[in-house]
């Protein structure tokens with residue numbers, strides 16, 4: 469009798485356990501479907517905000533920029549005053565908190581969310597950025613801040629950069645976006661007055677619109693065709709959070725519906741081993 473009771477007890481325990489596991493499994497599946505649409509931003513934002521490697525890469529890029537500033541300045545044959553065209557966001561200012569806010573609220577990027585962040589005017593300088601801009605100033609080279617922040621954000625951007633200690637915070641040094649994200653016309657107007665010895669940016673379109681075409685090999689072929697420019701005239705900074713590289717995965721258009729983006733991101737990845 470005692471043996472029968474023990475077996476019955478163990479059977480109940482076993483089946484309850486299975487049932488528990490089943491419930492647990494379905495709970496996991498249920499939770500997976502609830503993952504927010506901004507969850508994919510976590511890894512990039514974590515790397516950008518916390519990794520020592522990210523900080524080291526900024527220093528590496530600015531250290532290289534100093535070397536190339538000296539070299540290009542020495543080799544320039546132009547009589548025009550010298551300038552460096554730099555992007556602002558994720559090149560000299562850190563906007564990663566705006567991405568973290570998207571993650572925490574489960575939302576995707578919107579013009580409203582971005583404007584709200586920019587208007588807070590609290591973006592911090594990236595490692596080595598202020599030091600580099602002052603190095604350029606000491607060498608007699610003008611910093612031109614060419615950014616796709618909107619012209620309406622000029623005053624708050626200048627206030628933010630003044631607070632962070634950047635030099636050249638004058639209206640004439642800023643070329644912000646009024647109508648188009650294409651920076652070509654703004655670059656050309658700088659080139660009319662300056663000999664631009666260096667370009668800096670986290671997006672390849674900060675250097676040339678040629679890099680906007682990402683349909684062929686996600687833009688990798690254009691990089692290969694211009695490989696000698698990187699680290700000499702073009703200084704690239706890391707941004708794993710957003711950029712044209714992401715659009716490339718969405719059939720190269722921002723018009724792709726949000727509902728399709730997760731599968732398109734995964735479809736763009738290879739595991740060919």
Ligand SMILES: [Mg+2]
Pocket residue numbers: 555556557558559669670671
């Ligand atoms: Mg940028």
